[in-house]
Amino acid sequence: MQTLDRRQFLSGCFAAAACFAxxxxxxxxxxxxxxxxxxxxxxxxxxxxxxxxxxxWGGPSALETFDPKPGAGExxxxxxxxxxxxxxxxxxxxxxLPHLAKCADLYSIIRTxxxxxxxxxxxxxIMQTGRMPGGGIVYPGVGAVISKVKGYDAGYDRKIxxxxxxxxxxxxxxxxxFLGAKYKPFITGSDPSKTPFLVSGYVxxxxxxxxxxxxxxxxxxxxxxxxxxxxxxxxxxxEAFKLxxxxxxxxxxxxxxxxxxxxxxxxxxxxQSCLTAxxxxxxxxxxxTLNYRGWDTHKRHxxxxxxxxxxxxxxxxxxxxxxxxLGLLDTTLIWWGGEFGRTPKxxxxxxxxxxxxxxxxxxSVMLAGGGFKGGKVIGESDATGENVKSRPVAPxxxxxxxxxxxxxNPDAKLPNEKGIDVPCMPPASDAGILRELII
Amino acid sequence: xxxxxxLFCLPVLIPSMHTKILVFAVLLFNFARAGxxxxxxxxxxxxxxxxxxxxxGTLPTAQEARTFLADVGPNRRAILVxxxxxxxxxxxFQAMRWSDVLRVKAEFPINLWPAGAAAYYRWIHxxxxxxxxxxxxxxxxxxxxxxxxxxxxxxxxxxxxxxxxDMLAETAAQTFLGKEQVSQWxxxxxSRVGYKATAEWKEEIIYWTHKPLNNPNVIFPDGTKGTxxxxxxxxxxxxxxLVSPKNNEFxxxxxNRVWSWLCGTExxxxxxxxxxxxxxxxxxxxxxxxxxxxxxxxxxxxSTAYPVRRIEAEVLQDALAKIFNVQISYTSEVPxxxxxxxxxxxxxxxxxxxxxxxxxETFGRSSRDTGLDSDRNNDITESQELFLLNSTEVNSxxxxxxxxxxxNWKRFEGNxxxxxxxxxxxxxxxxxxxxxxxxxxxxxxxxPPMQTMQDIIWALLNTKEFLCKH
Numbered sequence: 001m002q003t004l005d006r007r008q009f010l011s012g013c014f015a016a017a018a019c020f021a022x023x024x025x026x027x028x029x030x031x032x033x034x035x036x037x038x039x040x041x042x043x044x045x046x047x048x049x050x051x052x053x054x055x056x057w058g059g060p061s062a063l064e065t066f067d068p069k070p071g072a073g074e075x076x077x078x079x080x081x082x083x084x085x086x087x088x089x090x091x092x093x094x095x096x097l098p099h100l101a102k103c104a105d106l107y108s109i110i111r112t113x114x115x116x117x118x119x120x121x122x123x124x125x126i127m128q129t130g131r132m133p134g135g136g137i138v139y140p141g142v143g144a145v146i147s148k149v150k151g152y153d154a155g156y157d158r159k160i161x162x163x164x165x166x167x168x169x170x171x172x173x174x175x176x177x178f179l180g181a182k183y184k185p186f187i188t189g190s191d192p193s194k195t196p197f198l199v200s201g202y203v204x205x206x207x208x209x210x211x212x213x214x215x216x217x218x219x220x221x222x223x224x225x226x227x228x229x230x231x232x233x234x235x236x237x238x239e240a241f242k243l244x245x246x247x248x249x250x251x252x253x254x255x256x257x258x259x260x261x262x263x264x265x266x267x268x269x270x271x272q273s274c275l276t277a278x279x280x281x282x283x284x285x286x287x288x289t290l291n292y293r294g295w296d297t298h299k300r301h302x303x304x305x306x307x308x309x310x311x312x313x314x315x316x317x318x319x320x321x322x323x324x325x326l327g328l329l330d331t332t333l334i335w336w337g338g339e340f341g342r343t344p345k346x347x348x349x350x351x352x353x354x355x356x357x358x359x360x361x362x363x364s365v366m367l368a369g370g371g372f373k374g375g376k377v378i379g380e381s382d383a384t385g386e387n388v389k390s391r392p393v394a395p396x397x398x399x400x401x402x403x404x405x406x407x408x409n410p411d412a413k414l415p416n417e418k419g420i421d422v423p424c425m426p427p428a429s430d431a432g433i434l435r436e437l438i439i
Numbered sequence: 440x441x442x443x444x445x446l447f448c449l450p451v452l453i454p455s456m457h458t459k460i461l462v463f464a465v466l467l468f469n470f471a472r473a474g475x476x477x478x479x480x481x482x483x484x485x486x487x488x489x490x491x492x493x494x495x496g497t498l499p500t501a502q503e504a505r506t507f508l509a510d511v512g513p514n515r516r517a518i519l520v521x522x523x524x525x526x527x528x529x530x531x532f533q534a535m536r537w538s539d540v541l542r543v544k545a546e547f548p549i550n551l552w553p554a555g556a557a558a559y560y561r562w563i564h565x566x567x568x569x570x571x572x573x574x575x576x577x578x579x580x581x582x583x584x585x586x587x588x589x590x591x592x593x594x595x596x597x598x599x600x601x602x603x604x605d606m607l608a609e610t611a612a613q614t615f616l617g618k619e620q621v622s623q624w625x626x627x628x629x630s631r632v633g634y635k636a637t638a639e640w641k642e643e644i645i646y647w648t649h650k651p652l653n654n655p656n657v658i659f660p661d662g663t664k665g666t667x668x669x670x671x672x673x674x675x676x677x678x679x680x681l682v683s684p685k686n687n688e689f690x691x692x693x694x695n696r697v698w699s700w701l702c703g704t705e706x707x708x709x710x711x712x713x714x715x716x717x718x719x720x721x722x723x724x725x726x727x728x729x730x731x732x733x734x735x736x737x738x739x740x741x742s743t744a745y746p747v748r749r750i751e752a753e754v755l756q757d758a759l760a761k762i763f764n765v766q767i768s769y770t771s772e773v774p775x776x777x778x779x780x781x782x783x784x785x786x787x788x789x790x791x792x793x794x795x796x797x798x799x800e801t802f803g804r805s806s807r808d809t810g811l812d813s814d815r816n817n818d819i820t821e822s823q824e825l826f827l828l829n830s831t832e833v834n835s836x837x838x839x840x841x842x843x844x845x846x847n848w849k850r851f852e853g854n855x856x857x858x859x860x861x862x863x864x865x866x867x868x869x870x871x872x873x874x875x876x877x878x879x880x881x882x883x884x885x886x887p888p889m890q891t892m893q894d895i896i897w898a899l900l901n902t903k904e905f906l907c908k909h
Binding site for chain 2: 121122124125133134135136138161168169180181182184186187189190198200201202204205206207211212214215218219221222223225226228229230232233235236237239240241243244
């Protein structure tokens with residue numbers, strides 16, 4: 001069934017490329033050809049069914065995560081100069097990530113992500129759309145594109161929208177860009193570490209099913225007594241009631257998980273959000289974002305990290321292992337990263353006194369599952385982590401690879417109702433995909 | 440509009456003498472054209488709700504509705520229109536409309552930054568408050584120079600994703616002529632706009648570079664030719680062509696805009712009416728309040744054919760906050776320097792479109808990314824319904840409100856409370872049938888009255904009559 005859906009989608013995708021973007025398509029093939037790559041860029045691998053995007057909102061430091069630099073001295077690595085050897089020989093990560101050090105075979109690291117922008121909002125836009133700002137077109141983020149292509153346009157029939165954000169919106173840019181508001185994420189609100197997890201519109205306390213039905217009856221009686229008609233409201237209300245009175249909300253009921261599992265994820269916002277994300281993947285949601293706050297550490301950098309690193313180290317490692325154990329890691333793609341990294345040199349001067357600033361020139365991103373190989377490192381930064389030494393990776397290379405894993409040809413025309421003729425993801429460098437990670 | 444042939448603009452009661460003559464002329468014209476097509480004027484309760492929502496972005500209070508519905512004076516509608524046009528809420532709401540058009544947004548893709556957005560908004564708000572003539576409004580924007588912090592209007596040159604002449608031309612064409620196609624003709628006029636930074640963080644100076652145009656001979660979008668002499672800012676030459684009573688496209692653009700704000704974007708103004716409105720605008724010396732007044736008093740606006748559409752995100756949020764007496768507070772987390780937002784700030788008064796909330800995102804407030812009407816999304820979605828039907832927020836607002844009402848329920852007879860609720864939500868009294876339905880709810884023996892009260896409020900809040908302008 002799933003395969004058929006995917007085939008249908010793929011043929012649609014090719015047809016779209018053939019019909020509407022013939023010219024663009026030809027040009028891009030020529031580009032890929034010129035680069036002399038052996039791997040064609042127009043890939044539609046299609047192994048991944050869902051993406052869990054862990055958005056390290058504010059920009060996480062590469063040195064304290066996946067690219068430690070113990071040799072650079074205290075000016076750079078501060079007090080943290082004892083990286084951990086992972087279970088993959090030759091790969092070292094920060095001393096603050098002991099759980100992730102034990103499962104490095106499950107994920108791969110890009111140490112040379114680069115776009116050069118140090119403004120939050122512009123960098124967020126670049127990382128989520130693969131486009132440079134400007135030109136008068138506001139592009140949709142990856143989640144909105146997946147919501148359309150793998151969701152609404154592909155006959156997605158689940159009740160929960162195809163793009164879910166845990167738990168707050170970023171609001172930095174219109175995530176759906178020119179695709180329109182329909183493809184904006186569903187934002188859960190509330191906090192999954194609280195019981196119950198009061199997902200906005202899905203879960204309320206104190207209203208029984210009987211009362212809900214009585215309310216509906218009364219509403220329809222009062223509506224019927226008024227002359228104001230609006231069929232859009234009728235239709236949306238009908239759908240909403242199906243959700244309210246149906247079983248869908250159980251997806252958000254974490255109390256049905258074994259206590260041990262909940263504990264292993266960590267009983268905090270991040271851990272329980274990871275668990276919720278796993279449940280949403282099992283339910284069939286194709287794109288889930290965790291907007292994880294608190295990484296804009298201009299001040300008290302090491303103090304903040306000492307407090308916050310353990311929770312995501314535990315939660316993310318558990319998510320990887322749990323998905324692997326359930327046989328879901330092959331079809332679930334995990335993308336960890338923020339809008340940029342942080343200045344490798346610690347800012348000791350006033351007013352920072354031991355913080356790190358914004359750094360878009362060279363930073364780390366982690367990818368796992370969904371067809372990507374684990375246990376690999378792409379690119380090398382220099383001795384201080386301030387420059388790319390080899391294999392720079394542009395955001396669009398990574399995003400294009402994610403599209404390919406989802407079965408979306410990055411060269412095909414980005415489907416839209418406005419007739420804007422642009423590819424899903426423009427090529428940036430070389431062959432434009434992460435060859436090293438594609439099985 | 441649906442139904443009978445168009446009735447061309449039948450201003451009902453307008454005080455000034457000169458308009459009375461005009462009304463008479465239009466009346467004659469109407470009867471000649473439309474024959475005996477039956478008029479479908481909306482009732483007073485529909486009118487008060489409609490005109491409050493369209494002019495001020497607020498719902499009338501129960502008391503305001505009660506007073507208006509008791510008024511039998513022949514001029515009551517025109518008097519109400521005048522009162523609303525002079526209210527501070529009119530200024531706040533129309534400033535929001537113009538801020539959508541002029542893209543007041545601190546962050547991506549407009550990037551005015553907070554202080555620039557605040558200065559721009561203040562300038563717009565003040566222009567609406569003083570009813571700055573529209574020709575003056577546009578000239579001041581087009582000829583503005585100086586610091587983005589000190590002269591709010593210069594942010595017009597900054598409220599674009601790319602600061603180049605092509606983009607500025609496109610934006611100006613779209614803002615003042617309502618179409619982008621002519622932008623290529625405007626590009627030369629904006630090729631000498633300069634930007635420079637100062638020592639002050641995020642301050643920017645906009646200035647005329649004084650560099651002569653490569654080709655001083657210019658062509659305006661209507662095909663007429665002109666020259667930009669040495670020592671003259673090309674923008675001034677453009678402004679002289681653009682802002683002119685003879686420039687029909689310029690007049691039509693703003694007329695269409697105000698019309699769509701009152702009558703909906705899907706309901707375009709008819710050609711003869713548009714001509715009439717342009718004439719009104721020019722003869723009133725670009726008095727926008729006069730234009731609002733003229734439309735709000737027109738038969739077309741007061742017709743039952745007025746299109747049903749959902750209340751805008753900000754207005755709905757404010758209406759709920761006012762009815763339920765809850766404080767919705769907003770914060771600006773990014774970027775620095777953080778914007779100070781007073782606790783009592785209503786949603787329509789938010790200066791910066793980057794400051795947002797889950798509610799505003801769900802209900803499709805304008806992103807102000809392009810300044811086009813499509814930035815605002817007034818579609819009705821399942822997630823909006825989920826929020827209204829089944830969210831913790833709405834249920835907690837309802838409980839507190841029901842708590843207050845139930846006290847009155849015990850003290851007064853039921854009808855009084857039900858009247859109050861209907862006037863509050865729907866600006867009208869309940870019909871006998873509705874009274875019956877409600878009373879029956881309270882007679883269910885197994886259910887505590889408090890729960891019944893909550894359910895009634897929940898139901899009224901979710902009616903199409905409440906959620907829509909109609």
